[in-house]
Amino acid sequence: MIRLDPATGSSSAPPSVPAWAITTAGAPSDGDAAFRAGAALGPRHARALSLS
Numbered sequence: 001m002i003r004l005d006p007a008t009g010s011s012s013a014p015p016s017v018p019a020w021a022i023t024t025a026g027a028p029s030d031g032d033a034a035f036r037a038g039a040a041l042g043p044r045h046a047r048a049l050s051l052s
Contacts, residue, residue: 028036
């Protein structure tokens with residue numbers, strides 16, 4: 001038998017996704033922004049970027 005915790009099983013429980021994650025859902029992540037910046041420079045600069 002599975003028993004649910006009354007605090008998390010109620011409909012008034014807080015959402016599992018933090019508010020900051022919802023408000024920035026449209027913005028690219030830091031990793032995505034860095035990848036796009038590196039891709040914009042082209043393959044010629046890829047080695048220089050990987051060494052830094």
